[in-house]
Amino acid sequence: MKIILATGIYPPQIGGPATYTKELAAQLSKAGYDITVVTYGEMVESKDWKVESVSKFIPLIRWWWYSQKLREVGADADVVYAFSSISCGIPLVLSGIKKPKRVLRLGGDFLWERYTDFGGTKSLRSFYESPFILGKWMMTWLLRRFDHIVFSTEFQQELYEKHYKKLPRHSVIENALEVESxxxxxxxxxxxxxxxxxxxxxxxxxxxxxxxxxxxxxxxxxxxxxxxxxxxxxxxxxxxxxxxxxxxxxxxxxxxxxxxxxxxxxxxxxxxxxxxxxxxxxxxxxxxxxxxxxxxxxxxxxxxxxxxxxxxxxxxxxxxxxxxxxxxxxxxxxxxxxCNIPLKERSWTMVAEDHCSLFGQITV
Incomplete structure (x- = not known):
């Protein structure tokens, strides 16, 4: 099965999506999947899977470049797994590729984060209780372009079920927690x-x-x-x-x-x-x-x-x-x-197994 992991950042850049993408790529590659990562930034060397980079300069135009890269490497893929609704989701829609199932992972909220960037002080829950949310119609349209949405928490899934109508099929895959000792x-x-x-x-x-x-x-x-x-x-x-x-x-x-x-x-x-x-x-x-x-x-x-x-x-x-x-x-x-109480470990292997199960279900 060919999987495209579409991310905004990737190591050596530091951040949650960068770490998540690399760890998931490693596990899926080990399990026999054909993995290609598409990201913004400099060229990255990788032995066990392909990493395709797109220039992150020139806002908006870079979405077009990213969409063309997705068309180039993903037209024959089984799944394109996007790690950002905007920086990866919009280029995926622009790419026009038809065969792959489109999956979006949400671990943040673009509209709320932009609201706080401009000085907003409401929590995510309070933000969605507002009578008017700028850009919500656009996000509703974008979410419906996907075949499946993966939430990282029940918290966000329940919030979206309440405030977005006609969501695609969705599920929760929690993050890894590897216990150190x-x-x-x-x-x-x-x-x-x-x-x-x-x-x-x-x-x-x-x-x-x-x-x-x-x-x-x-x-x-x-x-x-x-x-x-x-x-x-x-x-x-x-x-x-x-x-x-x-x-x-x-x-x-x-x-x-x-x-x-x-x-x-x-x-x-x-x-x-x-x-x-x-x-x-x-x-x-x-x-x-x-x-x-x-x-x-x-x-x-x-x-x-x-x-x-x-x-x-x-x-x-x-x-x-x-x-x-x-x-x-x-x-x-x-x-x-x-802090000495043993934690219930959730390894990257377990996270990858959840993804394998999902990809198998949606590509039947």
């Missing part, structure tokens, strides 16, 4: 550092609510914060830290992976993700797997199994964040103990 796991200490070390890790975008986290740290003089990641808010966040005189208590780092990410987890006391909504936060799963306590927005799509050992709270405002972190610190030994 042995000498590399974060040391299980019960006493935190002094000052208390907070960690944020992710893209610096509006819905991550990082400015509120910085304002909260300003009110907690015995806390230190590391912000790991890049994005459109980089300059604004750095200027805000300088303006508040927090440059000795808040540091910035580029994105990290592998051993560097492990070391980052090991040198902090708490991962804090105060997003307005975090549908499927892979960083939270990684940190929890390595043994670092996780403090996550209550507006999350992670299932009960996946959020075991995590603390959820409302972190919309700086006041909310300060109050919630104070409560966590008072009960820190219990939080550390909870």
């Amino acid at each position: 042995g000498k590399w796991k974060v040391e299980s200490i019960t006493s935190p550092h002094t000052p208390f070390r907070l960690l944020f890790m992710g893209r610096t975008v509006q819905f991550k609510n990082i400015p509120a986290l910085i304002d909260a740290v300003a009110q907690m003089p015995d806390c230190f914060l590391t912000i790991v990641g890049e994005g459109p808010l980089d300059d604004m966040l750095r200027k805000k830290v300088e303006h508040l005189g927090l440059h000795t208590r808040i540091q910035f780092s580029v994105s990290v992976s592998g051993a560097e990410k492990r070391d980052m987890f090991a040198s902090h006391d708490l991962l804090v993700l105060p997003s307005l909504t975090d549908i499927s936060p892979n960083t939270a799963l990684e940190a929890r797997s390595w043994g670092l306590p996780v403090f996550l927005t209550k507006e999350t799509g992670l299932s009960e199994d996946l959020r075991q050992g995590m603390t959820l709270a409302d972190m919309t405002s700086p006041k909310d964040i300060v109050s919630a972190i104070d409560a966590v610190r008072k009960d820190y030994p219990s939080l550390r103990t909870a």
Whole structure:
């Protein structure tokens, strides 16, 4: 069976879709599938499957280039699996290819993310309760161009079932959670550092609510914060830290992976993700797997199994964040103990098996 994995980003670029695409390609290739990845960016070398790249420059025109690449490599495919509704979904429609079944994976929400980019502060759930949503008609049209939609969480699936009419067939395939063990796991200490070390890790975008986290740290003089990641808010966040005189208590780092990410987890006391909504936060799963306590927005799509050992709270405002972190610190030994509870592993092999089952069903 020939499968095209259409993604917006791919390693060495860092991000959830990049990691997911490469891991899934590896598993499907191992299972005997003919895999081709189509992505934006520079040429990438790959031994076990093909990677086709399209220039990411010149907005809108790049969609046309991407569509032509899909037509070139995917006209005879059995399935085209898109990892983005807009940057991959629109080129797939433009390509006009008829044979492949079209599958869309949703782990985020384009309309809500653009709303927050322009200053919106509603959670995803509240956003969809609004009487008018700009662009919803377009998204409805686009979703109906697919044969199947894969959601990463029940949370988002239920939201879409409520607010989008006549959805294509759909299902949930949860993300992987590979449980780490042995000498590399974060040391299980019960006493935190002094000052208390907070960690944020992710893209610096509006819905991550990082400015509120910085304002909260300003009110907690015995806390230190590391912000790991890049994005459109980089300059604004750095200027805000300088303006508040927090440059000795808040540091910035580029994105990290592998051993560097492990070391980052090991040198902090708490991962804090105060997003307005975090549908499927892979960083939270990684940190929890390595043994670092996780403090996550209550507006999350992670299932009960996946959020075991995590603390959820409302972190919309700086006041909310300060109050919630104070409560966590008072009960820190219990939080550390909870991180030692074995997690139910969900390997990439299991994720791939779910996909194999789906692809087999829709191509019959």
